Amino acid sequence: xxxxxxxxxxxxxxxxxxxxxxxxxxxxxxxxxxxxxxxxxxxxxxxxxxxxxxxxxxxxxxxxxxxxxxxxxxxxxxxxxxxxxxxxxxxxxxxxxxxxxxxxxxxxxxxxxxxxxxxxxxxxxxxxxxxxxxxxxxxxxxxxxxxxxxxxxxxxxxxxxxxxxxxxxxxxxxxxxxxxxxxxxxxxxxxxxxxxxxxxxxxxxxxxxxxxxxxxxx
Amino acid sequence: xxxxxxxxxxxxxxxxxxxxxxxxxxxxxxxxxxxxxxxxxxxxxxxxxxxxxxxxxxxxxxxxxxxxxxxxxxxxxxxxxxxxxxxxxxxxxxxxxxxxxxxxxxxxxxxxxxxxxxxxxxxxxxxxxxxxxxxxxxxxxxxxxxxxxxxxxxxxxxxxxxxxxxxxxxxxxxxxxxxxxxxxxxxxxxxxxxxxxxxxxxxxxxxxxxxxxxxxxx
Numbered sequence: 001x002x003x004x005x006x007x008x009x010x011x012x013x014x015x016x017x018x019x020x021x022x023x024x025x026x027x028x029x030x031x032x033x034x035x036x037x038x039x040x041x042x043x044x045x046x047x048x049x050x051x052x053x054x055x056x057x058x059x060x061x062x063x064x065x066x067x068x069x070x071x072x073x074x075x076x077x078x079x080x081x082x083x084x085x086x087x088x089x090x091x092x093x094x095x096x097x098x099x100x101x102x103x104x105x106x107x108x109x110x111x112x113x114x115x116x117x118x119x120x121x122x123x124x125x126x127x128x129x130x131x132x133x134x135x136x137x138x139x140x141x142x143x144x145x146x147x148x149x150x151x152x153x154x155x156x157x158x159x160x161x162x163x164x165x166x167x168x169x170x171x172x173x174x175x176x177x178x179x180x181x182x183x184x185x186x187x188x189x190x191x192x193x194x195x196x197x198x199x200x201x202x203x204x205x206x207x208x209x210x211x212x213x214x215x216x217x218x
Numbered sequence: 219x220x221x222x223x224x225x226x227x228x229x230x231x232x233x234x235x236x237x238x239x240x241x242x243x244x245x246x247x248x249x250x251x252x253x254x255x256x257x258x259x260x261x262x263x264x265x266x267x268x269x270x271x272x273x274x275x276x277x278x279x280x281x282x283x284x285x286x287x288x289x290x291x292x293x294x295x296x297x298x299x300x301x302x303x304x305x306x307x308x309x310x311x312x313x314x315x316x317x318x319x320x321x322x323x324x325x326x327x328x329x330x331x332x333x334x335x336x337x338x339x340x341x342x343x344x345x346x347x348x349x350x351x352x353x354x355x356x357x358x359x360x361x362x363x364x365x366x367x368x369x370x371x372x373x374x375x376x377x378x379x380x381x382x383x384x385x386x387x388x389x390x391x392x393x394x395x396x397x398x399x400x401x402x403x404x405x406x407x408x409x410x411x412x413x414x415x416x417x418x419x420x421x422x423x424x425x426x427x428x429x430x431x432x433x434x435x436x
Binding site for chain 1: 276278279280282284286303304305306307308310332333334335336338339340342343344345346347348349350351353354355356357358360361362397
């Protein structure tokens with residue numbers, strides 16, 4: 001499939017704009033773990049996810065992380081091209097969470113398309129509003145939901161992403177997703193285990209009582 | 219001043235679009251304390267701030283608040299017109315924090331302008347990216363900055379907004395801005411007082427050591 005098929009507003013483009021988009025988009029493979037974008041120092045272009053999964057996260061000065069959202073097949077990542085908008089005044093990092101295939105659209109090409117085409121500009125607005133909604137959801141979680149509920153919800157989400165009740169996740173990694181300390185995660189997982197909701201083995205967590213976790217996550 | 223002067227991209231509009239904008243924008247006065255927009259239940263239109271100050275905040279099920287950003291003269295508020303974009307899937311509340319004068323642009327009018335004009339759509343993108351940046355800043359504050367630093371920074375910000383070292387703010391109100399409990403604010407303000415950084419009287423707080431607060435806020 002070409003880039004145009006990943007781009008829902010391509011019908012609204014002129015033949016020439018479609019050609020420019022096709023010729024400028026570069027295919028890129030990102031093996032699991034690749035750090036694709038780090039802060040605002042680079043402006044490498046928009047990522048269009050062809051397959052795999054990306055994770056967007058922020059990083060504190062002390063190296064602490066918190067996941068702000070994930071990008072799945074057909075999702076478009078704007079913030080690896082923050083130079084397309086002067087008002088984007090924050091840094092996110094993007095890593096491939098699974099082996100991923102991407103299109104990379106150069107920022108200048110995209111900026112020109114946005115300026116020429118109201119359809120592209122409005123589509124970009126919708127993408128940003130989606131990410132904004134995810135970030136607002138995250139704020140509500142952080143402000144008003146206790147860590148045990150967040151952890152239960154996180155385990156259930158991960159389990160449906162993985163399509164399995166067994167998760168290969170270290171406590172460290174979970175802590176980075178939730179923006180907390182590893183010790184907090186370990187303590188809470190042990191509590192979940194004592195309640196027979198999970199079973200812990202080295203490097204993996206098995207969900208043994210989904211209903212219990214769901215009740216807690218609510 | 220007419221609405222067009224508050225609208226930086228109005229030069230890019232056609233005569234007809236300018237006329238539509240002028241004729242549809244309604245002037246509105248909002249005395250201090252007016253709740254202008256509450257959650258997603260209404261879609262009353264975009265607010266253009268002519269004077270005064272608006273506050274955008276989110277509200278938990280239990281009635282707890284946290285301020286997410288402020289809107290000043292010439293700022294435009296999109297989220298009181300969330301129906302213009304289907305991807306805006308979150309609720310904010312907007313109140314007049316001072317006596318304010320606004321223009322209100324009907325959502326349908328604005329949506330049509332965005333669809334017709336790439337300039338309007340791109341300007342809308344910049345507005346959203348600005349708010350996004352403020353919200354990302356807030357997440358970093360919440361995740362990684364301790365409450366004493368946040369309170370010190372808040373008092374300094376309020377003091378520069380008010381143009382005075384004396385702030386007429388209750389502890390309850392500060393707690394609502396920061397998304398914490400009144401008791402936490404009271405305890406911390408008493409600690410600041412014991413360090414001679416503030417002086418507390420009933421219903422007001424005076425900053426007596428700005429340098430000390432600034433050092434703490436860093």
